[in-house]
Amino acid sequence: MSEAFYITAGELAARGADNIPEELVSSKHLIYSSPATLDFNSPGAKGFGVKRAGLAIPGSVMLLVAPACCGRNTALLNELGYSERFFYLLLDDTDIVTGRHLTKIPKAVKELCGELDYTPSAVMICITCVDALLGTDMERVCRKCEEATGVPTVPAYMYALTREKRLPPMAAVRKSVYSLLKPQKRISNECNILGHFAPLFDNCELYDILKSAGIKKVRELSRCKTFEEYEQLSRANFNIVINAEARYAAQDMEKQLGIPFIELARLYRLDKIQNQYRLLGQAIGAETDDSKYYEETQKTIESFKNKYGSLTLAIGECVNADSFELALAMVEYGHGVSEIYGTVGERNFVFVKRLAEISPETRIFSNLSPTMLNYERKTEIDAVIGVDALYYHSGIKGVEFNDEKQPFGYQAVKLLFKRLSKELEK
């Protein structure tokens, strides 16, 4: 029996982004369902998977058109109050081979709209691997549904088969949920934040920085309570994209609504956050002063270090951060990172390279590797960050740091250290 596979940051950087070992490449091995895998490998699973995300439009309902197995875990969402918004058209063996179910969808949408005691703002039709293989033209089926009911109908593609394609399911659903917006007069001092299906924490400095730059109204889809509020998203002068999975939606909004966008990343290194805010100011043509937030955060980092000394951490990917960037930040702040459980790719290899310079012995594991079934701790760890890291190290203090509300900027750094302090005090 093999030990859990790992490679050190130094070794990985030396191999280069084009020579990542097969154990870290998900298409080269079977997939282990670690907690992190359950979060993202199954696009309908936990948190905001395609199914829940598809209901981000206020007042919408979803019809999942799929074999029973695809909708089974939707019961998890019932506890979150979604039970009245999900409906299922189950497919049988003949449907999945012949595609005859497509003719039943408009009838099903009509029936459920007729039985609801309100008119939904939209019906999301969620389809799965079966229709991916059948090559279903769901846009056409949705038009038929609209003709039958008068209710806007939008596809949501839960195609697990295409997870590594140009438009993976979680990017496609972001496009879907903004697709009902209509062009209108844009207002120069209004903007949207795109990226997640829950809002930023209320005390995130990004709101204040935008306000000081003259932005009067900042909208987020997840804060829209009504369809009317949702419709106002198309008044924005520009979009701020804080998650790369929303880039395609932003590009589509630029094309359809004429709203340009700026991309910001969630970072945990102070100098990078500062630089990003400077660039944001330049992009929107305003002076941004983030010195107050910078200094506060620096103090938080220093006082944590003074109190707890240099800790050795393990960092997972089931966390509101890029695990490699967060690890890099922690090492730069004077802590050690002995293990990372994450997915390495082109996007974050730059962090691996930097990590190799300052912490070459950091071990990198893949949550998806079958060998993780044999994982045993072999390094010293004082505290852990991430749901998956906590799963591997149940006896060690740590924080999940995986809230639905999204931490960002300096606020994210402060919150992380605050949470860690609270846990270490216990």
Added chain:
Amino acid sequence: MKKLLKHISPLAPDDSGACSVLYELGGIVVICDAGGCAGNVCGFDEPRWFVKKSALFSAGLRDMDAILGRDDRLVSKLAKTTEQISGKFTAVVGTPVPAVIATDYKALKKMAEKKTGIPCITVETTGTHLYDRGEEAAYLALFKEFAKEKKAVKKGKVGVIGATPLNTGLSKADIIAENLKKKYGDVVCFGMDSGLDEIINVSECEKIIVISNSGIAAAEYLKEKFGTEYEFDFPCIPEETLEKAVNLSGKKVLIIHQQIAANVLREKINGCKVDCATWFGLDKSIANENDVHIKNEEDLADIADNYDVIIGDISFKKIVPRFKGEFVDFPHFAVSGRTAK
């Protein structure tokens, strides 16, 4: 519409049933999917996932694997895993993807056995049927593959087929074993707190106890092959349900569960007219005249009108808004995902 669910989430599918049977047997089990089906199994239908380790993996299929039918890649991945994880056998569980592309499971089995050198079983589930069908297929495949030799019968030893979380809400066999030990000496629940050796040695059992419809076909097979007799029981009815049920009197009662559980509870109720209904398999040879198979939500709503009391998973209550009688909760994990207390 017949296949439209407006009040409940889909019931546990056949691939979950197959995995539930195979979970503790020490094999390397591959769900032949892109990730979503494995997510449903490990993240929802398998309550043992975070408490008992099992080599249960997703094939991680991508669109071109399916379109080009790249079974050789799946077999290579499987073989690689057998070098990393010890497994007594391998198993491939079907989902809608192989169903759409008509995967040849017999060829897959041969290829896997040749490449890994260990036995492979395949369960041709499609994700479109319910869990009992998957369990049935998995039990049959297991006994056919591994229970080949007739052993000396051990007096007092009984084997339980159907002990899965989906049928019982239990993740451990202790309650079932304790209750059956009142009547028998040695109790083994196949696939729950027991491994592949007990499957191999099934012919040692004096008797087989079938606690779910999903075990009938396997029990029939074992009867034919080894002459082992079987009988039905469901030794894990929740106390709260049982207490309320046995206190009923003079009522028309409908019990909704898997057929064996419903039948066993019916036997314990006196002074009432009791019928059983199930969304899952209904074996006519063990059904009473008025027992019914529930086809869809509308069907259940109509059936419910004829009864004073319904005993079934509480999640069904939403389906029967016209029903004004008493509803007694009889949890069924394959319906609501609720584990036994």
